[in-house]
Amino acid sequence: MGGFTLSEQDVAAIQAVVDRCREVGEEPISSAVLEALCEVLETDPVSVAGLCAPAGLRSGSASGLTDRDRFILTLLRPHLADHHARWLRTHPPTVPLTRRQLAVLDLVRDGYTNDQIGRRLNLSEGTVRTHLNHVYERLGVASRTAAVSAVYGSAEAG
Amino acid sequence: MVGFTLAEQETARLREIVDGFRDVGEEPIPWSVLEGLSGLLHTDDISLGGYCIVPAHVWFINGIERGERCADTETPEQALSNPFWQHYWQATCSYPDRTGDFDSVTLESDFLSLREIRRLSRAGETAPFDREIMAPLRLSPTHQLRVVGWRTTGSDFTDRDRFYLTLLRPHIQDHYRRWARAHPPSAGLTRRQLAVLSLVRDGFTNHQIGRRLDLSEGTVRTHLNHVYERLGVASRTAAVTAVYGNAGP
Numbered sequence: 001m002g003g004f005t006l007s008e009q010d011v012a013a014i015q016a017v018v019d020r021c022r023e024v025g026e027e028p029i030s031s032a033v034l035e036a037l038c039e040v041l042e043t044d045p046v047s048v049a050g051l052c053a054p055a056g057l058r059s060g061s062a063s064g065l066t067d068r069d070r071f072i073l074t075l076l077r078p079h080l081a082d083h084h085a086r087w088l089r090t091h092p093p094t095v096p097l098t099r100r101q102l103a104v105l106d107l108v109r110d111g112y113t114n115d116q117i118g119r120r121l122n123l124s125e126g127t128v129r130t131h132l133n134h135v136y137e138r139l140g141v142a143s144r145t146a147a148v149s150a151v152y153g154s155a156e157a158g
Numbered sequence: 159m160v161g162f163t164l165a166e167q168e169t170a171r172l173r174e175i176v177d178g179f180r181d182v183g184e185e186p187i188p189w190s191v192l193e194g195l196s197g198l199l200h201t202d203d204i205s206l207g208g209y210c211i212v213p214a215h216v217w218f219i220n221g222i223e224r225g226e227r228c229a230d231t232e233t234p235e236q237a238l239s240n241p242f243w244q245h246y247w248q249a250t251c252s253y254p255d256r257t258g259d260f261d262s263v264t265l266e267s268d269f270l271s272l273r274e275i276r277r278l279s280r281a282g283e284t285a286p287f288d289r290e291i292m293a294p295l296r297l298s299p300t301h302q303l304r305v306v307g308w309r310t311t312g313s314d315f316t317d318r319d320r321f322y323l324t325l326l327r328p329h330i331q332d333h334y335r336r337w338a339r340a341h342p343p344s345a346g347l348t349r350r351q352l353a354v355l356s357l358v359r360d361g362f363t364n365h366q367i368g369r370r371l372d373l374s375e376g377t378v379r380t381h382l383n384h385v386y387e388r389l390g391v392a393s394r395t396a397a398v399t400a401v402y403g404n405a406g407p
Contacts, residue, residue: 003170004169005164006163007163010163011162011321015324075172075176078329081328109395112361116361145395149399
């Protein structure tokens with residue numbers, strides 16, 4: 001196991017990735033992080049971006065990765081995941097739901113029953129149920145809990 | 159430039175530790191990982207603890223003391239007579255809380271000279287060690303994990319040691335969250351907490367739950383905050399899912 005050493009330059013490059021992961025940029029994985037990863041892997045930005053996309057880190061997907069590279073990526077993976085989670089918190093996901101559907105789902109998340117939601121939004125319980133059925137359909141889920149996780153889950157998991 | 163390199167032996171040790179996080183077992187941090195950390199950082203004593211600031215207590219602590227595994231827990235009542243908490247806000251221990259800096263891995267020597275450390279330790283205000291390294295992991299505003307390593311005497315921890323803990327910190331946190339999810343109901347929650355959570359599952363509001371259980375809404379909220387912390391989650395829905403699984407088909 002192991003079988004490799006890390007030079008001063010390697011250590012500095014890894015430290016740079018970790019440091020830059022703490023700052024949220026414009027993109028899900030900031031360009032500063034991507035640049036630092038290029039340094040670590042001694043490769044070009046395009047393949048590094050491919051590695052990180054879309055969210056987590058796909059360790060083995062780039063060609064030409066050595067055992068050493070894979071190990072460094074394994075070490076850095078949760079740092080990148082945290083980086084991405086921080087970005088998500090400041091850039092909530094846009095989901096294909098109408099404002100009304102979101103308003104209903106918002107109350108579902110808060111733990112209200114359909115009846116209570118109906119009273120709050122001035123709708124009948126049946127209408128609430130219909131709204132929710134449309135929500136399930138659009139999100140491709142089968143329950144209210146799953147719908148809440150699908151819309152709010154990833155942002156709160158961090 | 160950081161000014162140090164890692165030899166083969168060190169990368170191999172690091173890899174062993176990272177591999178040790180894969181499986182979630184009985185403990186919030188695998189014993190093999192703690193032992194690996196103890197070797198990597200050359201500590202006489204090392205621990206991962208869950209520190210709750212309000213009400214002050216250490217809800218679990220697992221350590222390797224001179225090669226021996228030890229685990230303990232503390233209730234808020236017991237914490238009242240623990241000198242650690244009596245000195246907490248004056249001591250360097252509270253640095254992350256006072257500054258909001260949960261990113262830095264700190265050494266006791268960042269704040270105090272060895273002479274001061276020894277004086278405080280003779281006065282019983284700090285643990286009887288010359289050298290200390292600490293990495294905080296924030297779970298919520300009131301709850302955090304901490305890795306603390308000690309050397310009785312001898313050379314101080316270095317930037318290399320800081321680097322190790324900085325790299326490993328999110329691995330420790332991820333493993334803890336997975337562990338917390340895998341050990342929900344009776345393992346972690348009190349009967350009262352479960353009673354509250356089952357009403358959350360049924361869709362009641364905090365206010366309604368309070369009326370049913372004869373508690374104030376604030377108490378219900380406090381119960382739920384403790385539930386979130388124990389489960390390592392951030393919302394009521396996530397807590398329900400963690401304990402009862404997905405209600406869907």
